[in-house]
Amino acid sequence: MHQFLGRLVKVGSARSVVEDVSWPVGSTEMDSEVEGILGQNQERPPSSYGSMRSDEEEEEEEDIIITRAPNLPDKPEQRSVHSTGIQLQRGAYTETVFTENTGLPHPTDGAFIALSRPKEEEEEDEEEELDENVRINSPVPPPPIEPEDESNEAMDDQQQPGRLHSVLDLPFIFKAMQNALTGLGQEFYLFKSYLCGRHKSIFNMADLAESDTLDVVDKMLERFGKLNGLHVAIRLLESMKKPQLAEELKTKCKRAVIQYELKCCLIRRHNCIYEGVPRPGQQLYLKYVYVQPQISTQGNGGVCPRHSIRHSPPDPPVEAPRDSMVHGNDIFRSADGNPIRRVLTTGVPGIGNSVAVQKFLLDWAEERANLDLQFVFPFPFRELQSLRERTVKENTAISMLEMLHSYHSETRTMDFLGEADCKMLFIMDGIDIYKGNLDFKNTPVVSDVKTPLPLDSLLVNLIRGSLLPNTLLWLTGRRAATTLIPPEYIDRVYEIQGYSDEQKDEYLTIRHSDKSMAEKIIQHTKKSPTIYDLCHIPFCCWMVAVMYERGFRGDDDYGKEPPKITSFFIHYMIIQNNRKLEKYHGQNANTLKWTDMDEKFMRTLGSLALKLLEKNCANFYEDDLREFDLSVREVVSWSGLCTELPQSNPEDRRVFCFTHLSILEFIAAHYVWLTFRLDGRNVLDQSHGITKLFKERALVDMYRKAVDRYLSAPVGQYDLFLRFLCGFSMKRNDGLLRGLLVPHNALPLEGLDEVIKLLTKKMEGVGQEKAANLKECLRELENSDD
Numbered sequence: 001m002h003q004f005l006g007r008l009v010k011v012g013s014a015r016s017v018v019e020d021v022s023w024p025v026g027s028t029e030m031d032s033e034v035e036g037i038l039g040q041n042q043e044r045p046p047s048s049y050g051s052m053r054s055d056e057e058e059e060e061e062e063d064i065i066i067t068r069a070p071n072l073p074d075k076p077e078q079r080s081v082h083s084t085g086i087q088l089q090r091g092a093y094t095e096t097v098f099t100e101n102t103g104l105p106h107p108t109d110g111a112f113i114a115l116s117r118p119k120e121e122e123e124e125d126e127e128e129e130l131d132e133n134v135r136i137n138s139p140v141p142p143p144p145i146e147p148e149d150e151s152n153e154a155m156d157d158q159q160q161p162g163r164l165h166s167v168l169d170l171p172f173i174f175k176a177m178q179n180a181l182t183g184l185g186q187e188f189y190l191f192k193s194y195l196c197g198r199h200k201s202i203f204n205m206a207d208l209a210e211s212d213t214l215d216v217v218d219k220m221l222e223r224f225g226k227l228n229g230l231h232v233a234i235r236l237l238e239s240m241k242k243p244q245l246a247e248e249l250k251t252k253c254k255r256a257v258i259q260y261e262l263k264c265c266l267i268r269r270h271n272c273i274y275e276g277v278p279r280p281g282q283q284l285y286l287k288y289v290y291v292q293p294q295i296s297t298q299g300n301g302g303v304c305p306r307h308s309i310r311h312s313p314p315d316p317p318v319e320a321p322r323d324s325m326v327h328g329n330d331i332f333r334s335a336d337g338n339p340i341r342r343v344l345t346t347g348v349p350g351i352g353n354s355v356a357v358q359k360f361l362l363d364w365a366e367e368r369a370n371l372d373l374q375f376v377f378p379f380p381f382r383e384l385q386s387l388r389e390r391t392v393k394e395n396t397a398i399s400m401l402e403m404l405h406s407y408h409s410e411t412r413t414m415d416f417l418g419e420a421d422c423k424m425l426f427i428m429d430g431i432d433i434y435k436g437n438l439d440f441k442n443t444p445v446v447s448d449v450k451t452p453l454p455l456d457s458l459l460v461n462l463i464r465g466s467l468l469p470n471t472l473l474w475l476t477g478r479r480a481a482t483t484l485i486p487p488e489y490i491d492r493v494y495e496i497q498g499y500s501d502e503q504k505d506e507y508l509t510i511r512h513s514d515k516s517m518a519e520k521i522i523q524h525t526k527k528s529p530t531i532y533d534l535c536h537i538p539f540c541c542w543m544v545a546v547m548y549e550r551g552f553r554g555d556d557d558y559g560k561e562p563p564k565i566t567s568f569f570i571h572y573m574i575i576q577n578n579r580k581l582e583k584y585h586g587q588n589a590n591t592l593k594w595t596d597m598d599e600k601f602m603r604t605l606g607s608l609a610l611k612l613l614e615k616n617c618a619n620f621y622e623d624d625l626r627e628f629d630l631s632v633r634e635v636v637s638w639s640g641l642c643t644e645l646p647q648s649n650p651e652d653r654r655v656f657c658f659t660h661l662s663i664l665e666f667i668a669a670h671y672v673w674l675t676f677r678l679d680g681r682n683v684l685d686q687s688h689g690i691t692k693l694f695k696e697r698a699l700v701d702m703y704r705k706a707v708d709r710y711l712s713a714p715v716g717q718y719d720l721f722l723r724f725l726c727g728f729s730m731k732r733n734d735g736l737l738r739g740l741l742v743p744h745n746a747l748p749l750e751g752l753d754e755v756i757k758l759l760t761k762k763m764e765g766v767g768q769e770k771a772a773n774l775k776e777c778l779r780e781l782e783n784s785d786d
């Protein structure tokens with residue numbers, strides 16, 4: 001497991017969200033090692049994006065086909081690239097006979113166009129026919145409705161559930177494509193032959209020989225899907241050297257073209273996930289690991305209230321009521337139909353804010369949800385922070401338009417930006433990363449998207465709604481950081497609650513295609529209620545999935561005993577600190593370096609945790625942080641070990657706690673152990689002056705004090721603490737911290753035999769429960785692989 005940690009700690013390069021996905025072709029030693037875990041049981045994303053084929057070839061042969069397929073099975077999502085999800089029926093026409101007889105799958109859950117026209121109307125103008133007879137049925141979201149009149153449309157677009165803009169719906173695109181093909185005149189046959197040549201698996205000339213423009217458009221939309229069909233038509237017109245027709249079609253369907261480009265880009269960037277600690281080459285398809293977490297409108301902090309040992313833990317967190325849960329795709333939908341413009345999602349570190357954003361983007365881009373949104377643009381705060389650093393360094397300002405163009409080049413031709421009928425969503429993930437000063441009180445109001453502004457002012461104006469007032473906003477972040485935004489600028493707050501027990505099992509089951517392995521991991525994790533409780537945080541579920549799989553693959557005897565808790569918690573602490581260094585202190589993920597500051601921070605946080613444990617408290621306040629000279633930002637926003645609890649009233653003092661009570665117990669034990677390990681000082685010894693000076697600095701003395709506290713504690717607050725304290729002295733665990741908090745050349749710990757004797761002796765004559773815990777303490781000390 002040590003090796004595993006080495007990898008977790010030292011390697012991995014966080015990938016920029018706006019960077020194009022490119023799959024590494026080479027395989028490093030590390031790749032192959034993790035490949036051992038992942039490669040055997042998961043389909044890895046194809047290497048097509050990094051292949052040697054030219055862009056043109058790829059585009060021609062493998063245009064991303066965006067299909068509308070709302071009711072597809074979730075895991076694995078089986079989608080055929082050729083299943084368009086769009087079906088045309090024109091029963092009375094000769095052209096439709098073909099459509100009906102193609103034998104292509106006609107998914108019932110796709111958008112469905114019924115063109116059933118009475119025979120006597122056949123002679124009528126075809127375009128008018130289309131307008132009158134085309135009906136679109138799309139199960140999610142509710143069917144787009146043809147606006148009755150232009151003036152109503154803008155208002156309706158802001159309501160829930162939404163409707164498609166008329167220029168984005170199928171009849172409009174159908175008609176525009178048909179007009180373009182009609183414009184080809186005699187060269188229409190050439191279009192058909194290009195179509196068959198470029199898309200051999202979908203079209204052949206024999207099928208199209210008799211088809212007219214209506215039929216060809218019908219089939220293209222049916223087989224490619226709406227946006228991709230349009231894209232293919234434009235590409236073919238360009239290839240036929242018909243730039244004017246192509247341009248006209250592009251201009252007419254501008255929104256659809258931009259939407260297509262944006263969706264392709266989002267799918268490329270977001271269909272894979274770098275889980276947990278990102279490592280090069282270790283991405284998986286999101287659909288193979290995603291489990292919808294619980295998201296509540298009435299979150300109370302998102303801290304799991306269960307404790308594996310303490311029946312009445314102090315300051316017990318309140319669980320969110322079951323009926324307050326919403327689906328991740330519905331956060332902009334309100335029951336009363338009132339528009340929700342600004343949404344905030346928050347939660348404890350690792351709870352899945354960024355993954356929720358990724359899933360939302362992918363579902364929109366793949367047309368599974370929120371189809372009424374015309375454009376969805378991610379602006380991760382990680383990128384905004386880099387932009388801020390650059391603009392501050394160069395002393396430059398940036399306008400809203402420039403920012404949009406530089407992150408999303410598709411928007412360069414959006415001359416309708418900011419119009420009331422342009423329903424856009426900006427998603428700004430990870431506000432805790434942003435270090436700017438968002439001064440909502442003093443920032444001047446600016447509403448012109450072309451006015452250059454310092455980034456801080458630009459963001460304030462965007463959130464306030466002075467800039468792009470119709471744009472929906474979704475902000476995410478750790479709760480302590482989100483308090484930067486005044487409540488009046490947030491319409492709805494959601495808290496991600498993480499996984500229920502069923503969801504933990506579901507995650508561990510779907511993540512491993514080897515079902516017997518998944519079952520072994522679930523059973524093994526359940527043997528330690530402490531770890532299983534922590535798995536309500538998806539990040540911890542990921543840790544369990546990776547660590548225990550490695551254990552089972554490496555050792556036949558693995559899993560006979562319950563997992564040890566100390567090594568798991570040490571991994572958690574190290575990973576969180578590494579993430580802090582990378583996310584907030586700007587260190588390179590490949591060369592992370594712990595400094596004296598990290599040691600000082602861990603010690604100070606540990607002394608706060610010990611104080612809380614002694615007072616049997618779980619919550620702490622700003623005064624406590626001041627007493628220990630700690631900052632809210634460092635502890636609550638950045639450490640990954642603590643969180644803020646929501647206040648009932650804005651005037652109430654801010655309340656903080658550890659992400660779980662067991663984390664508090666662990667950090668307290670870590671402080672006691674580290675102080676002894678580095679300074680030979682026993683912080684549990686409260687004797688003073690000369691007596692203390694002459695005390696032997698033996699390991700067993702430190703443990704004796706700890707056992708005494710454990711045995712005399714009235715409410716059992718030292719049970720897990722003692723287990724952790726014992727676990728730290730296990731040789732392997734001691735090794736995990738070398739080079740980080742313990743010097744590489746530190747002498748090995750001496751006196752473990754005496755500690756074992758002490759614990760064994762103390763088991764005599766204490767109650768059954770206490771003895772059982774002491775037995776667990778002894779197990780934590782045993783040097784075994786875990």
Ligand SMILES: Nc1ncnc2c1ncn2[C@@H]1O[C@H](COP(=O)(O)OP(=O)(O)OP(=O)(O)O)[C@@H](O)[C@H]1O
Nearest residue numbers: 275276290291349350351352353354355538539542
């Ligand atoms: N819904 C999910 N399905 C599967 N895995 C998830 C899910 N949510 C989170 N995870 C796992 O947890 C990890 C952390 O999630 P994410 O980065 O979204 O958390 P976060 O809330 O943004 O945390 P932080 O504030 O610490 O950055 C992911 O990399 C992934 O491995």
